Amino acid sequence: MGKSQETYNKKEKEKKRLKKRQDKEAKRVERKATPKRSGFENMISYVDEYGNLSDTPPDRTKRVEQKAEDIEIGVPRREKEEIDPIRKGKVEFFNSEKGFGFIKENDSNEKFFVHVSSLTEEIGENDKVSFELEMGMKGLNAVRVKKV
Numbered sequence: 001m002g003k004s005q006e007t008y009n010k011k012e013k014e015k016k017r018l019k020k021r022q023d024k025e026a027k028r029v030e031r032k033a034t035p036k037r038s039g040f041e042n043m044i045s046y047v048d049e050y051g052n053l054s055d056t057p058p059d060r061t062k063r064v065e066q067k068a069e070d071i072e073i074g075v076p077r078r079e080k081e082e083i084d085p086i087r088k089g090k091v092e093f094f095n096s097e098k099g100f101g102f103i104k105e106n107d108s109n110e111k112f113f114v115h116v117s118s119l120t121e122e123i124g125e126n127d128k129v130s131f132e133l134e135m136g137m138k139g140l141n142a143v144r145v146k147k148v
Helices: 008-033
Strands: 087-095 100-105 111-115 128-135 140-147
Parallel strands (some): 111 140
């Protein structure tokens, strides 16, 4: 006589399939037992005083009136600050043959390009200078450069 065609693996797969079918049937029965909650009232969500979503309406006694003009949308406007256009720095590099160099600002340690045409007097490396900034082709350039 021959061996049974049902192996251990086949039995386990059959058990899993039956378990899955029973779970699905149980979920269906549970869904039918609970009443449907559909409609507009169940779709509404509220925001509480802390900004969290909630399904209960807020308490009317804690209500605070806001004026529409007090609400700022976007980035708040900065008040105009009077800043001195003249900055101070130190010449990091200057090539007098080619006519350009770089100035490192004292406050921000940023480097700015300077061209010989924007100099009021001759400068060299490590000189302390005062300058103004203007937008150039590739960024901010130092102009009206003077030795301090």
